[in-house]
Amino acid sequence: MSTSAKSLSGKSLFGQPRSVVPGFGITLGLTLTWLSLIVLLPLSALFIKTSEISFERFIAIVTSERTLHALQISFGLSLVAALVNMVFGLIVVWVLVRYDFPFKKVVDALIDIPFALPTAVAGIALTAMYAENGWIGSLLAPLGIRVAFTPLGILVALIFIGLPFVVRTVQPVLADLDKELEDASASLGASRSQTIWRVIVPSIWPALLTGFALAFARAVGEYGSVIFIAGNLPGISEIAPLLIVIRLEEFRYADATAIATVMLLASFFMLFVINRLQHWAERRGAR
Secondary structure, three states: OOHHHHHHHOEOOOOOEOOOOOOHHHHHHHHHHHHHHHHHHHHHHHHHHHOOOOHHHHHHHHOOHHHHHHHHHHHHHHHHHHHHHHHHHHHHHHHHHHOOOOOHHHHHHHOOHHHHOOHHHHHHHHHHHHOOOOOOHHHHHHHOOOOOOOHHHHHHHHHHHHHHHHHHHHHHHHHHOOHHHHHHHHHOOOOHHHHHHHHHHHHHHHHHHHHHHHHHHHHHOOOHHHHHHHOOOOOOOOOHHHHHHHHHHOOOHHHHHHHHHHHHHHHHHHHHHHHHHHHHHHHHHHO
């Protein structure tokens, strides 16, 4: 083997196989620098600011009744919204991938509206529709169902902004799934439900979990579309991001950073659990 061939087949400083195309070192450096400037430094500043208050003060802030209820509203409804989007997003993906129907491209494009629509516009539109005198709210009001200015309105807003994350994550995976696997399953005597649960779902499960994680992460930090439809009543429909803004406006910076730190740690934990589930699903699917 020639010297040039040996250099190509060797390993780099970081133990990575050498590539014909150079650039691993510089791209790794740029990646770490960019992540540090955009992600790590702001997060570090948050923790440093929080460390300026005593532990007793921190516990008093995050365990107050108003803070606990706001955190419960934000994380609880975000989790429910992500679960709803995971189920109905899969249904939407199935229809878009497996069936042809009139105006299919139009329907496919409508999925991306929550991506492009300013959150304030989405909040105003949802409030107008679900208020008691709105198109949908007026139909629900005689049934005793109030959506706008209630936690249910928050859930509707979070479902609205989270659906595209599930659809766009699962859609290419389902589109690339070989239909011959389904035909083979049917030829072996499996029913439709068995084919779905034993062939299709295991193949798209990692992507489905990824869409769930993205929808949940977006919902936890959502602000613009929620404050218009929530009503923002403390102890009833007040979300944690709004409470942080209120504390900042009151110049209670310690309270704001403490609540933000709790949200950050809770989000990290949830995403870590979801990431572990993704790896488990991928390993199980590879067997």
